[in-house]
Amino acid sequence: MSQKKRFALITGSGRGLGRELAIVFARNGYDIILHGRNKKDLATTKTEIDKEGAVCDLCAADLSTDSGLRKIYRMIRFREIAVFVNNAGAHCPHLGLEEITDGQIDEMITTNLTAPIKLSREIYRQFLKKSAGALININSVCGLEARGLRTIYAASKWGLRGFSESLRLEAAEKGIRIIDVYPTRIRTKPVFREGMSPKAVAQKIFNFFRNTDSSRLMLDERKSAKKQK
Numbered sequence: 572m573s574q575k576k577r578f579a580l581i582t583g584s585g586r587g588l589g590r591e592l593a594i595v596f597a598r599n600g601y602d603i604i605l606h607g608r609n610k611k612d613l614a615t616t617k618t619e620i621d622k623e624g625a626v627c628d629l630c631a632a633d634l635s636t637d638s639g640l641r642k643i644y645r646m647i648r649f650r651e652i653a654v655f656v657n658n659a660g661a662h663c664p665h666l667g668l669e670e671i672t673d674g675q676i677d678e679m680i681t682t683n684l685t686a687p688i689k690l691s692r693e694i695y696r697q698f699l700k701k702s703a704g705a706l707i708n709i710n711s712v713c714g715l716e717a718r719g720l721r722t723i724y725a726a727s728k729w730g731l732r733g734f735s736e737s738l739r740l741e742a743a744e745k746g747i748r749i750i751d752v753y754p755t756r757i758r759t760k761p762v763f764r765e766g767m768s769p770k771a772v773a774q775k776i777f778n779f780f781r782n783t784d785s786s787r788l789m790l791d792e793r794k795s796a797k798k799q800k
């Protein structure tokens with residue numbers, strides 16, 4: 572069955588894991604909406620998507636502003652979204668709660684939780700009309716396990732898990748699939764010396780989406796390291 576002309580919208584896809592996810596989805600027949608703030612990164616990633624022969628639309632928008640969210644709403648209005656990947660995420664240096672500023676708290680909660688909820692609602696409305704669609708939330712092992720010095724990041728990801736698990740109950744039997752992905756460290760930045768390759772993680776997420784009907788994907792490099800010992 573051809574899935575051409577149906578879009579995968581991946582937030583934060585100019586770089587990091589999102590970029591690799593966009594390439595894998597394009598390689599597998601999806602048209603792509605690339606999203607992020609950095610237009611240069613979006614343009615560079617678009618050249619990779621073009622090589623796969625997929626349609627590729629760019630949406631430069633800041634998830635932490637209402638105007639940014641409205642820009643994405645406009646982008647999706649006339650495009651059939653088949654898959655929405657909530658990937659964009661704000662990280663924070665490891666800090667004790669006493670050191671974290673209001674700005675850092677707002678950035679993490681808005682980017683990792685509030686914006687994904689608002690965007691999911693918009694796209695869920697579209698999914699309901701056609702009784703089809705998949706929402707993939709890129710969570711983190713920090714959404715499952717308590718971590719010192721990562722309180723706000725953990726709060727945002729635990730919140731995302733609560734949202735996603737609850738929405739799954741609403742979406743059951745409506746033809747809409749909700750997937751949560753819980754990775755440990757991914758080498759998306761030069762300072763991350765250890766961890767899984769973003770390319771390999773993106774491929775595993777796509778394979779899980781395509782080949783299973785399960786809902787939760789744990790990607791734990793600590794377990795594979797133990798197995799190798």
Ligand SMILES: NC(=O)c1ccc[n+]([C@@H]2O[C@H](COP(=O)([O-])OP(=O)(O)OC[C@H]3O[C@@H](n4cnc5c(N)ncnc54)[C@H](OP(=O)(O)O)[C@@H]3O)[C@@H](O)[C@H]2O)c1
Pocket residue numbers: 582583584585586587588589606607608609610612632633634635657658659660661662682709710711712753754755756757758759760763766
């Ligand atoms: N890397 C890890 O070790 C790891 C582990 C577990 C889970 N995760 C999760 O995996 C996802 C991807 O992580 P990553 O390491 O690939 O991240 P990354 O390399 O830091 O990239 C973050 C992406 O999010 C976008 N973004 C951030 N804030 C934004 C905002 N306000 N508005 C619009 N876009 C925004 C960035 O776009 P611009 O640069 O264009 O702003 C960028 O494309 C995140 O949800 C993260 O929490 C990562």
